[in-house]
Amino acid sequence: GESVGLHLPTLSVQEGDNSIINCAYSNSASDYFIWYKQESGKGPQFIIDIRSNMDKRQGQRVTVLLNKTVKHLSLQIAATQPGDSAVYFCAEKDPGTYKYIFGTGTRLKVLA
Amino acid sequence: AAGVIQSPRHLIKEKRETATLKCYPIPRHDTVYWYQQGPGQDPQFLISFYEKMQSDKGSIPDRFSAQQFSDYHSELNMSSLELGDSALYFCASSLRSEQYFGPGTRLTVT
Numbered sequence: 440g441e442s443v444g445l446h447l448p449t450l451s452v453q454e455g456d457n458s459i460i461n462c463a464y465s466n467s468a469s470d471y472f473i474w475y476k477q478e479s480g481k482g483p484q485f486i487i488d489i490r491s492n493m494d495k496r497q498g499q500r501v502t503v504l505l506n507k508t509v510k511h512l513s514l515q516i517a518a519t520q521p522g523d524s525a526v527y528f529c530a531e532k533d534p535g536t537y538k539y540i541f542g543t544g545t546r547l548k549v550l551a
Numbered sequence: 552a553a554g555v556i557q558s559p560r561h562l563i564k565e566k567r568e569t570a571t572l573k574c575y576p577i578p579r580h581d582t583v584y585w586y587q588q589g590p591g592q593d594p595q596f597l598i599s600f601y602e603k604m605q606s607d608k609g610s611i612p613d614r615f616s617a618q619q620f621s622d623y624h625s626e627l628n629m630s631s632l633e634l635g636d637s638a639l640y641f642c643a644s645s646l647r648s649e650q651y652f653g654p655g656t657r658l659t660v661t
Contacts (some may be wrong), residue, residue: 447591460604471552473649481650481655482555482643482653482654482655485649485652528594530591536607537582537600537601537606537607538596538599538609539584541596542593
Protein backbone atom coordinates (compact mmCIF):
# COMPACT_ATOMS: atom_id res chain seq x y z
CA GLY A 440 0.00 0.00 0.00
CA GLU A 441 1.05 3.54 -0.52
CA SER A 442 1.48 5.93 2.33
CA VAL A 443 -0.73 8.98 2.30
CA GLY A 444 0.52 10.36 5.57
CA LEU A 445 -2.14 11.95 7.69
CA HIS A 446 -4.29 13.12 4.81
CA LEU A 447 -6.60 10.22 4.15
CA PRO A 448 -9.37 10.70 1.63
CA THR A 449 -12.49 11.58 3.58
CA LEU A 450 -16.12 10.86 2.86
CA SER A 451 -18.68 12.81 4.86
CA VAL A 452 -22.25 11.55 4.85
CA GLN A 453 -25.39 12.49 6.68
CA GLU A 454 -26.67 10.03 9.25
CA GLY A 455 -29.24 7.79 7.61
CA ASP A 456 -27.86 8.23 4.11
CA ASN A 457 -26.08 5.49 2.18
CA SER A 458 -22.28 5.54 1.91
CA ILE A 459 -20.17 4.27 -0.96
CA ILE A 460 -16.46 3.77 -0.43
CA ASN A 461 -14.31 2.92 -3.40
CA CYS A 462 -11.05 1.06 -3.83
CA ALA A 463 -8.83 0.32 -6.80
CA TYR A 464 -6.73 -2.80 -6.64
CA SER A 465 -3.53 -3.53 -8.45
CA ASN A 466 -3.38 -7.14 -9.56
CA SER A 467 -5.85 -8.43 -12.12
CA ALA A 468 -5.08 -11.97 -10.93
CA SER A 469 -6.18 -11.26 -7.35
CA ASP A 470 -9.03 -13.56 -6.46
CA TYR A 471 -9.98 -12.63 -2.93
CA PHE A 472 -10.75 -9.30 -1.29
CA ILE A 473 -11.65 -8.11 2.19
CA TRP A 474 -13.08 -4.83 3.48
CA TYR A 475 -11.95 -3.73 6.91
CA LYS A 476 -13.16 -1.04 9.30
CA GLN A 477 -10.58 0.51 11.59
CA GLU A 478 -11.40 2.76 14.51
CA SER A 479 -8.74 4.94 16.04
CA GLY A 480 -6.14 2.94 17.97
CA LYS A 481 -7.79 -0.39 17.20
CA GLY A 482 -7.06 -3.26 14.89
CA PRO A 483 -8.78 -3.56 11.50
CA GLN A 484 -12.14 -5.25 11.88
CA PHE A 485 -13.30 -7.71 9.21
CA ILE A 486 -16.50 -6.47 7.56
CA ILE A 487 -17.11 -8.52 4.45
CA ASP A 488 -15.20 -10.44 1.83
CA ILE A 489 -15.71 -11.40 -1.79
CA ARG A 490 -14.11 -13.83 -4.20
CA SER A 491 -13.40 -13.02 -7.80
CA ASN A 492 -16.03 -15.45 -9.04
CA MET A 493 -18.68 -13.10 -7.64
CA ASP A 494 -19.70 -9.56 -8.60
CA LYS A 495 -21.67 -8.76 -5.49
CA ARG A 496 -22.00 -9.93 -1.95
CA GLN A 497 -24.33 -8.66 0.73
CA GLY A 498 -24.05 -8.63 4.47
CA GLN A 499 -25.92 -6.86 7.19
CA ARG A 500 -26.29 -3.25 5.95
CA VAL A 501 -23.20 -3.68 3.76
CA THR A 502 -22.74 -4.68 0.15
CA VAL A 503 -19.48 -5.22 -1.69
CA LEU A 504 -19.32 -4.86 -5.45
CA LEU A 505 -16.45 -6.15 -7.53
CA ASN A 506 -15.72 -4.95 -11.05
CA LYS A 507 -12.87 -7.05 -12.35
CA THR A 508 -12.80 -5.28 -15.69
CA VAL A 509 -11.56 -2.05 -14.15
CA LYS A 510 -10.08 -3.62 -10.98
CA HIS A 511 -12.45 -1.75 -8.73
CA LEU A 512 -14.07 -2.64 -5.46
CA SER A 513 -16.73 -0.73 -3.59
CA LEU A 514 -18.32 -0.98 -0.18
CA GLN A 515 -21.84 0.28 0.24
CA ILE A 516 -23.16 0.96 3.73
CA ALA A 517 -26.90 1.40 4.01
CA ALA A 518 -28.48 3.84 6.48
CA THR A 519 -25.12 5.05 7.76
CA GLN A 520 -24.93 5.41 11.52
CA PRO A 521 -22.57 7.42 13.78
CA GLY A 522 -20.93 4.14 14.80
CA ASP A 523 -19.86 3.64 11.20
CA SER A 524 -17.40 6.52 11.50
CA ALA A 525 -13.96 4.98 10.99
CA VAL A 526 -11.27 4.42 8.37
CA TYR A 527 -12.15 1.78 5.81
CA PHE A 528 -9.56 -0.29 3.96
CA CYS A 529 -9.84 -2.78 1.17
CA ALA A 530 -7.27 -5.58 1.05
CA GLU A 531 -6.46 -7.90 -1.83
CA LYS A 532 -4.87 -11.28 -1.36
CA ASP A 533 -1.74 -11.70 -3.42
CA PRO A 534 -2.55 -14.83 -5.48
CA GLY A 535 -0.71 -17.95 -4.45
CA THR A 536 0.66 -16.35 -1.30
CA TYR A 537 -0.27 -15.69 2.31
CA LYS A 538 0.06 -11.97 1.80
CA TYR A 539 -2.51 -9.20 1.75
CA ILE A 540 -2.02 -5.81 0.17
CA PHE A 541 -3.98 -2.96 1.64
CA GLY A 542 -5.34 -0.08 -0.36
CA THR A 543 -5.33 3.50 0.78
CA GLY A 544 -7.84 3.96 3.55
CA THR A 545 -10.89 6.19 3.36
CA ARG A 546 -12.07 8.05 6.43
CA LEU A 547 -15.84 7.98 6.77
CA LYS A 548 -17.37 10.78 8.82
CA VAL A 549 -21.02 10.52 9.71
CA LEU A 550 -22.70 13.85 10.30
CA ALA A 551 -25.56 13.99 12.79
CA ALA B 552 -15.76 -15.91 20.11
CA ALA B 553 -12.02 -15.97 20.77
CA GLY B 554 -10.01 -13.29 19.03
CA VAL B 555 -6.38 -12.71 18.24
CA ILE B 556 -4.44 -11.76 21.35
CA GLN B 557 -1.39 -9.54 21.28
CA SER B 558 0.99 -8.58 24.04
CA PRO B 559 2.09 -6.21 25.22
CA ARG B 560 -0.46 -3.62 24.15
CA HIS B 561 1.98 -0.78 24.64
CA LEU B 562 5.76 -0.78 24.63
CA ILE B 563 8.27 2.01 25.03
CA LYS B 564 11.87 1.37 24.06
CA GLU B 565 14.95 3.45 23.46
CA LYS B 566 16.94 3.58 20.25
CA ARG B 567 19.17 0.56 19.68
CA GLU B 568 17.21 -1.56 22.15
CA THR B 569 15.38 -4.76 21.25
CA ALA B 570 11.69 -5.58 21.50
CA THR B 571 9.66 -8.78 21.32
CA LEU B 572 6.00 -8.73 20.40
CA LYS B 573 3.78 -11.74 20.94
CA CYS B 574 0.72 -12.95 19.11
CA TYR B 575 -1.74 -15.70 19.98
CA PRO B 576 -3.90 -16.54 16.96
CA ILE B 577 -7.51 -17.59 17.02
CA PRO B 578 -7.66 -21.29 17.96
CA ARG B 579 -7.40 -23.64 14.96
CA HIS B 580 -6.25 -20.86 12.65
CA ASP B 581 -3.29 -22.09 10.64
CA THR B 582 -1.85 -18.84 9.31
CA VAL B 583 -0.39 -15.88 11.17
CA TYR B 584 0.48 -12.50 9.69
CA TRP B 585 2.37 -9.49 10.99
CA TYR B 586 1.71 -5.92 9.85
CA GLN B 587 3.19 -2.53 10.66
CA GLN B 588 1.01 0.57 10.55
CA GLY B 589 2.38 4.08 10.83
CA PRO B 590 0.16 7.06 11.71
CA GLY B 591 -2.43 7.69 9.00
CA GLN B 592 -1.05 4.89 6.86
CA ASP B 593 -2.41 1.58 5.67
CA PRO B 594 -1.12 -1.62 7.27
CA GLN B 595 2.08 -2.82 5.63
CA PHE B 596 2.56 -6.56 5.42
CA LEU B 597 5.73 -7.76 7.13
CA ILE B 598 5.70 -11.55 7.22
CA SER B 599 3.41 -14.56 7.42
CA PHE B 600 3.55 -18.13 8.66
CA TYR B 601 1.50 -21.10 7.53
CA GLU B 602 1.51 -24.14 9.79
CA LYS B 603 4.56 -22.82 11.64
CA MET B 604 6.61 -22.34 8.49
CA GLN B 605 7.42 -18.91 7.09
CA SER B 606 5.32 -18.48 4.00
CA ASP B 607 5.78 -14.94 2.69
CA LYS B 608 7.87 -11.89 3.44
CA GLY B 609 6.97 -8.31 2.77
CA SER B 610 8.69 -5.10 3.76
CA ILE B 611 10.29 -6.51 6.89
CA PRO B 612 13.67 -4.96 7.79
CA ASP B 613 16.61 -7.29 8.27
CA ARG B 614 16.71 -6.11 11.90
CA PHE B 615 13.38 -7.84 12.45
CA SER B 616 12.75 -11.55 12.65
CA ALA B 617 9.76 -13.64 13.49
CA GLN B 618 8.82 -17.20 14.18
CA GLN B 619 5.83 -19.33 14.93
CA PHE B 620 6.00 -21.90 17.67
CA SER B 621 4.55 -25.39 18.09
CA ASP B 622 1.53 -23.98 19.93
CA TYR B 623 0.96 -21.63 16.95
CA HIS B 624 1.75 -18.46 18.82
CA SER B 625 4.13 -16.14 17.04
CA GLU B 626 6.76 -13.64 18.12
CA LEU B 627 8.16 -10.66 16.25
CA ASN B 628 11.67 -9.79 17.36
CA MET B 629 12.94 -6.32 16.62
CA SER B 630 16.56 -5.35 17.21
CA SER B 631 18.57 -2.13 16.95
CA LEU B 632 15.36 -0.16 17.19
CA GLU B 633 15.15 3.13 15.34
CA LEU B 634 12.84 6.09 15.84
CA GLY B 635 11.11 5.18 12.59
CA ASP B 636 10.06 1.83 14.02
CA SER B 637 7.50 3.61 16.18
CA ALA B 638 4.17 2.31 14.91
CA LEU B 639 1.27 0.03 15.59
CA TYR B 640 2.12 -3.62 15.02
CA PHE B 641 -0.74 -5.92 14.24
CA CYS B 642 -0.93 -9.64 14.18
CA ALA B 643 -3.68 -11.35 12.23
CA SER B 644 -4.68 -14.96 11.80
CA SER B 645 -6.75 -16.91 9.35
CA LEU B 646 -8.04 -20.34 8.51
CA ARG B 647 -8.12 -20.49 4.72
CA SER B 648 -8.92 -16.91 3.75
CA GLU B 649 -10.81 -14.75 6.26
CA GLN B 650 -8.13 -12.79 8.09
CA TYR B 651 -8.83 -11.41 11.54
CA PHE B 652 -6.70 -8.83 13.29
CA GLY B 653 -5.61 -8.47 16.87
CA PRO B 654 -5.80 -5.20 18.83
CA GLY B 655 -2.20 -4.33 18.06
CA THR B 656 0.90 -3.36 20.00
CA ARG B 657 1.80 0.30 20.02
CA LEU B 658 5.58 0.57 19.96
CA THR B 659 7.17 3.89 20.78
CA VAL B 660 10.90 4.27 20.27
CA THR B 661 12.49 7.25 22.02
